[in-house]
Structure formats: C-alpha cells, structure tokens
Amino acid sequence: MGRKSPSLPSDRNRNNGTSSKKFKGTSEGKNRKKRMVKRMRKSSLSKAEKSFQVFNQVDEHVNKYENLDLDASDKETRSVRRKKSHVSDDILVIDEEDNDDGYDDYDGHYDSPRPSVPVVDVESENEETVSSAQSPQLSVETSENGLEANEDFIALSNSSEEETEAEEDADHSHGAAVEEPLSPSKRTTNTDYPWILNHDHSKQKEIADWLTMEIKDFVAYISPNRQEIEIRNRTISRIRAAVKELWPDADLHVFGSYATDLYLPGSDIDCVVNSASGDKENRNSLYSLASFLKQRKLASQVEVIAKARVPIIKFVEPHSQIHIDVSFERTNGLEAAKLIREWLQETPGLRELVLIVKQFLHSRRLNNVHTGGLGGFSIICLVYSFLHLHPRLVTGEIDPRDNLGVLLIDLFELYGKNFGYDDVGITVQDGHPAYIPKREWRDLQPGRNPFTLAIQDPGDPTNNISRGSFNLRDIKKSFAGAFDLLTDRCFELDMATFKDRVGRSILGNVIKYRGKPRDFNDERDLVENKAIIENENYHKKRTRIVHEEVFTDYSSDEALNGKDEDAYHIEEPVRKKRAIKPKNSPKDNGREKKKQSVDSLMGISNNDEEEGEDDYNPLEARESSETTEKENTEDSEVNASGKPEAGLKKITVDAQTRRDYWLGKSNA
Ligand SMILES: Nc1ncnc2c1ncn2[C@@H]1O[C@H](COP(=O)(O)OP(=O)(O)OP(=O)(O)O)[C@@H](O)[C@H]1O
Numbered sequence: 001m002g003r004k005s006p007s008l009p010s011d012r013n014r015n016n017g018t019s020s021k022k023f024k025g026t027s028e029g030k031n032r033k034k035r036m037v038k039r040m041r042k043s044s045l046s047k048a049e050k051s052f053q054v055f056n057q058v059d060e061h062v063n064k065y066e067n068l069d070l071d072a073s074d075k076e077t078r079s080v081r082r083k084k085s086h087v088s089d090d091i092l093v094i095d096e097e098d099n100d101d102g103y104d105d106y107d108g109h110y111d112s113p114r115p116s117v118p119v120v121d122v123e124s125e126n127e128e129t130v131s132s133a134q135s136p137q138l139s140v141e142t143s144e145n146g147l148e149a150n151e152d153f154i155a156l157s158n159s160s161e162e163e164t165e166a167e168e169d170a171d172h173s174h175g176a177a178v179e180e181p182l183s184p185s186k187r188t189t190n191t192d193y194p195w196i197l198n199h200d201h202s203k204q205k206e207i208a209d210w211l212t213m214e215i216k217d218f219v220a221y222i223s224p225n226r227q228e229i230e231i232r233n234r235t236i237s238r239i240r241a242a243v244k245e246l247w248p249d250a251d252l253h254v255f256g257s258y259a260t261d262l263y264l265p266g267s268d269i270d271c272v273v274n275s276a277s278g279d280k281e282n283r284n285s286l287y288s289l290a291s292f293l294k295q296r297k298l299a300s301q302v303e304v305i306a307k308a309r310v311p312i313i314k315f316v317e318p319h320s321q322i323h324i325d326v327s328f329e330r331t332n333g334l335e336a337a338k339l340i341r342e343w344l345q346e347t348p349g350l351r352e353l354v355l356i357v358k359q360f361l362h363s364r365r366l367n368n369v370h371t372g373g374l375g376g377f378s379i380i381c382l383v384y385s386f387l388h389l390h391p392r393l394v395t396g397e398i399d400p401r402d403n404l405g406v407l408l409i410d411l412f413e414l415y416g417k418n419f420g421y422d423d424v425g426i427t428v429q430d431g432h433p434a435y436i437p438k439r440e441w442r443d444l445q446p447g448r449n450p451f452t453l454a455i456q457d458p459g460d461p462t463n464n465i466s467r468g469s470f471n472l473r474d475i476k477k478s479f480a481g482a483f484d485l486l487t488d489r490c491f492e493l494d495m496a497t498f499k500d501r502v503g504r505s506i507l508g509n510v511i512k513y514r515g516k517p518r519d520f521n522d523e524r525d526l527v528e529n530k531a532i533i534e535n536e537n538y539h540k541k542r543t544r545i546v547h548e549e550v551f552t553d554y555s556s557d558e559a560l561n562g563k564d565e566d567a568y569h570i571e572e573p574v575r576k577k578r579a580i581k582p583k584n585s586p587k588d589n590g591r592e593k594k595k596q597s598v599d600s601l602m603g604i605s606n607n608d609e610e611e612g613e614d615d616y617n618p619l620e621a622r623e624s625s626e627t628t629e630k631e632n633t634e635d636s637e638v639n640a641s642g643k644p645e646a647g648l649k650k651i652t653v654d655a656q657t658r659r660d661y662w663l664g665k666s667n668a
C-alpha cells in the first residue's frame with residue numbers, strides 16, 4: 001500500500017467537544033477551515049506541484065467575456081432545439097434542427113431527478129404505461145422547469161453570471177444551511193444516506209480517511225449485483241436477436257458505460273448496429289428497426305432521430321425498463337470502450353471518482369449534454385487526465401486508492417475554481433494526458449465565447465467531445481460548490497466529538513443519491529458482463545484476423561468467417577468491408593498474400609505511413625495488399641502537395657525488390 005495523505009490533526013480536543021457550528025460563517029471559522037484544507041494537503045509545494053499550479057490558470061478572463069456567454073434564453077432555445085416531426089406507429093420521428101450528435105440526448109438515467117413527461121404508450125396503454133417517475137424524457141426537454149424543486153443551492157443558480165466573492169459566500173452559507181445540524185435530536189436518519197448503514201467510519205482519526213472510506217462504500221453500494229448484470233445481459237441478447245432477425249447481415253454491439261463498467265444503476269445502454277452491407281444508417285432503416293422492435297414488444301417510448309450528426313433510435317426496453325440508444329454503422333464507440341477499460345486497469349481510483357462525479361452531476365441535472373451538461377465520456381476524460389497529471393500521483397507520493405477523499409476535493413477545486421477554461425484544453429491522446437493551449441489545437445472550432453471546455457477525443461483529435469457542454473458556467477459553479485461543501489463538512493466533523501459524529505455522512509449532501517434502496521453487493525466478479533466479453537471478443541477477433549493475415553491463405557472465406565466460436569458473431573466494420581476490391585485471380589491473390597506475410601513477419605510495413613494498431617482494419621489490409629505497390633511507388637515520387645516530383649523517372653518496383661535493396665544496403 002502506498003503512503004497516505006498527510007494526516008488531519010484532530011481539533012476535537014481543542015474545542016472540548018463543542019460543535020463546530022459555533023465557528024460556521026465566522027471569519028475564525030473560515031480561517032480554521034482554510035488551515036484544515038491546507039493540512040489535508042502537503043504544506044510545502046513540490047516542484048511538480050508548482051508546475052501543476054502554473055497550468056491551473058485562474059479564469060482571469062471570465063468576467064471580461066461574461067456578456068458574450070449564452071444568456072438564459074439562448075440556453076432555453078438550445079435545450080428545446082429539437083423539433084418533433086411527426087408520430088408514426090407510435091414512434092416519435094424527430095428531425096434535429098441542428099447538426100448535433102444524437103449521443104446523450106437525454107442523460108440516460110431512468111431515475112433522473114428532473115420531472116419527466118408522463119408517457120403513455122398508445123399501442124398498449126395498460127401494458128406499457130410507464131409512470132412519470134420512471135419514465136425517461138420522451139421528447140422535448142422541459143429544461144429548467146424542474147429546477148425550483150431542487151433544493152440544491154448549486155443547481156438553483158440559473159445565473160449565467162460569475163459570482164462575486166460576496167455572492168459565493170451567500171451561496172455557501174445557503175449550502176451549509178441545508179446540511180443537517182450536528183445535534184442528535186435533529187439528526188438526519190442515516191437511511192437518507194443508505195451507503196453509510198452499517199458502515200460507520202466516524203471513529204477514523206483522519207477525516208480524509210473517513211471520506212475515502214465513504215467514497216468506497218458509496219461505489220460498492222451503487223455497483224451492480226448479479227441480478228442487475230443479468231438483466232442487462234438479457235436485455236442486450238433480446239435486442240441483438242431481433243436485429244439479426246430483421247437484418248441477417250447485421251449485428252448489435254454495446255459500448256458506453258455498460259461496456260466499461262462505469263454505469264450508475266439507472267444508466268442507459270449504448271448500442272451500435274453494424275452490418276456487412278453497411279447501409280443501415282438512413283432514415284428508412286432506423287424507422288424499420290424502431291417499428292420492428294416495437295412490434296416485438298422490445299421497445300416502448302420509441303424515438304427516431306434520423307437527422308442528427310449521429311443518427312440514433314432511442315427507446316425503453318419494456319422488460320427491464322432500461323433506456324437504450326442505438327446508433328448505426330460506426331466503430332468508434334467500440335474502440336473507445338476498449339480504451340477506457342485499459343485506462344481503468346492502469347489508473348487506480350478512476351472508477352471510483354468517475355462514479356462519484358457522475359452521480360454528483362446527475363443529481364444536479366448537469367450530466368445531460370442536450371441541456372449543456374457534461375456527458376459520461378467527458379467526465380471520464382476529465383478524471384483520467386486529472387489523475388495522470390496530479391503532482392502527488394505523478395511523483396508517487398501518495399497511493400490514489402488510499403487518498404480518494406483528498407483527490408475528490410482536489411478535483412472539485414481544480415475544475416471548480418482553478419482551471420483556465422479560456423485558454424487550456426485537455427488531450428488524452430495515446431494514453432498521455434496533457435494540457436494543451438487551445439490556440440494550438442488547430443481543429444478546435446473557435447466560438448465567440450472562449451469560456452468553454454475543450455477535450456480532445458482520444459479516437460479523433462479533430463473532435464472536441466465536450467463541445468456540447470455549453471452550460472459550463474453552472475458545471476464549474478457546481479464543482480466549486482462541492483469543494484466548499486466538502487471542506488466545510490470535513491471541518492465541521494473534524495471539530496465534533498466522536499459521539500456527535502456517529503451516523504454522519506460526509507458525502508451525503510454532495511452526491512445526493514436518491515435511488516431505491518440497494519444492497520452493497522458489487523457482484524461484478526460473480527457474473528459476466530456480456531457487453532465487456534463481446535467487446536473483448538470483437539477486438540480479439542480483429543487481432544486474430546490480423547494474425548491470420550500473416551499465416552493464412554486467404555483464398556478461402558473460411559479463414560475469415562469459419563472459426564467464430566465467439567458468443568456473439570461480430571461483423572467487421574462495414575465501410576471498410578465495402579472497400580474490398582475483387583481480386584484478379586486466385587493465383588495473384590496467393591502471391592500477394594505471401595508477400596504480405598513475409599513483410600509483416602519481418603516487421604516491414606508495406607505502407608510508407610505507419611499505422612496505429614487501432615487503426616488497423618484487417619479487411620482493409622487485404623485490399624491494401626493489392627494496392628500497396630502502386631501506392632508505394634507513387635508515394636515515393638510525389639512531393640508534399642501530392643504532385644509528381646519533376647525530373648524523377650517513374651520506376652515501378654515490387655515490395656520484394658525494394659526490401660532486398662534495403663537489406664542489401666544495410667548488410668553492406
Ligand atoms: N461527443 C462525443 N464524440 C464522440 N463520441 C462520443 C461523444 N459522446 C459520447 N461518445 C461515445 O459514446 C460513448 C458513450 O458516451 P456517454 O457520454 O453516454 O458515456 P457513458 O460512459 O455511456 O456514460 P452514461 O452512463 O452517463 O451514459 C463514449 O464512450 C463514446 O464512445
């Protein structure tokens with residue numbers, strides 16, 4: 001085990017058991033709190049910490065640009081930008097007005113805290129009527145309508161204005177006022193915070209350790225049990241079977257939080273349909289699948305969003321009540337799922353912090369990209385980069401698993417108070433998180449408002465995955481509020497007597513979990529998550545095909561399709577498959593294959609440009625083996641602008657000759 005964070009000296013003896021309320025709001029209290037936060041961290045700054053602070057530029061420019069930011073009406077317009085087109089066969093067909101992704105149109109949580117539109121399924125009113133409490137957002141977002149009902153001081157802030165210090169203090173005390181006082185008579189029952197039931201850590205000497213333990217308890221509490229995993233597995237199997245029945249050349253794969261084990265109890269399941277013909281991403285196909293699923297009673301509350309940048313259908317699977325999003329003919333989500341699982345393996349603490357931040361934003365309705373919130377993918381990248389750039393983790397000074405509490409506080413402080421959103425972007429390319437000056441990100445669309453979050457898509461450097469999170473102001477404010485709440489609470493409990501601490505929660509008011517009672521059974525080890533297995537198989541199969549490419553004669557189709565013992569048959573991504581050109585003759589094919597094999601075995605790429613492993617498409621490789629020589633020859637004789645180099649004689653050599661030439665040179 002690594003070292004723990006420096007301890008928090010207990011102040012309990014000093015105040016002789018007097019409640020810390022005494023200091024609340026007073027300058028003495030504030031100073032003490034500041035001192036305590038300082039003590040939670042290391043007082044002396046290491047070199048790495050100093051450089052970290054340089055990156056965390058304070059948003060000096062925020063006020064300057066405030067007037068340029070979206071005002072409330074803009075926000076509203078954006079949040080209801082969807083245009084309902086028509087209802088056909090009880091399926092809502094929606095034409096998007098803008099070019100946004102279909103990803104994450106609603107937050108995908110059926111326990112969403114916002115009021116939702118009561119939905120009646122017209123076809124089978126009695127059978128599939130979903131209570132409004134359970135129902136997902138069917139159509140147009142009701143946007144801010146429900147905010148008044150939320151007692152949280154952070155979410156209540158509708159202002160697009162950055163707060164002055166005085167306002168922050170006012171908000172802060174408001175936040176503190178909703179916390180339960182530490183008097184036994186008014187104590188909130190710990191069923192309000194069910195994850196602390198029978199998990200009392202109030203005897204911990206160090207508050208930071210208590211918080212770490214509570215984070216772990218909460219994560220165990222919301223992690224899935226056997227039954228929940230089985231329900232999700234069955235749900236996918238049903239839909240997959242239906243997809244294959246409708247389109248025998250297609251298959252359904254899962255990506256997103258179910259394929260990464262980063263889902264909350266109410267999270268949606270993100271799926272994608274890929275087909276051999278590659279022709280399913282069109283309005284007709286979307287509609288066909290939607291009505292087929294509806295007819296088979298596998299979908300209720302169906303929406304078809306055909307004109308988005310990522311066209312999708314959305315529905316609720318009636319048996320499980322799980323929300324499903326289905327996109328079409330793309331593999332980036334499947335790649336991202338694999339990448340995120342790798343991140344989770346190599347980054348202790350990532351899963352815990354992601355789930356806490358997800359729950360935190362979810363409870364404040366700030367996780368819905370459609371209303372400007374922060375989506376799951378962005379949260380993962382934010383936490384991943386935070387952990388990899390944290391100076392005390394970079395230097396190995398502390399073990400993240402033992403210091404989740406301190407890290408959570410640091411994370412809220414960084415993204416709530418210090419991060420220079422105006423100028424700094426985040427990249428997580430090639431597993432190397434870094435801060436990048438926004439001005440150096442060529443593909444970043446310059447907007448009129450510089451106060452935006454910019455996170456480079458690990459699978460596509462031109463894509464800013466958080467471009468939809470236009471409500472950054474409230475997101476930032478909520479993080480800042482969480483920092484204040486947490487440090488207040490730590491201070492308060494640190495000052496209290498052991499007797500007064502019993503049955504308390506540190507996290508309770510921050511994460512505001514309001515779900516059905518659960519057990520603590522994290523049973524992910526007991527039952528397979530089929531989405532993960534299937535995603536692993538998908539990638540294994542790709543690797544296997546690449547491997548077989550080297551050793552197998554591809555004149556027979558069996559080599560590609562005949563050895564599929566996977567639970568789910570995985571079709572190769574479509575667009576690439578379509579690119580395969582007919583071969584001239586079996587003989588030529590054999591020769592090409594042989595050449596390719598020798599080259600590959602020797603580690604010699606036939607392409608002048610090195611391809612990343614993830615970019616490799618086995619089927620494309622078959623095609624490239626046919627065209628390589630031509631391309632190589634041409635490539636070597638063109639300049640940067642793609643024009644033939646003047647004065648160079650065009651010579652055509654095959655790969656073998658070229659390799660012999662270079663081998664001869666190096667041996668000489
Ligand atoms: N803006 C985006 N650009 C590109 N891909 C995206 C974008 N948003 C989402 N995705 C893809 O969709 C997947 C699911 O994204 P999402 O934001 O739903 O996260 P999630 O982990 O499923 O969280 P949640 O449980 O809250 O749904 C991501 O892993 C990514 O592959």
Ligand SMILES: [Mg+2]
Pocket residue numbers: 108256257268269270376
């Ligand atoms: Mg999702």
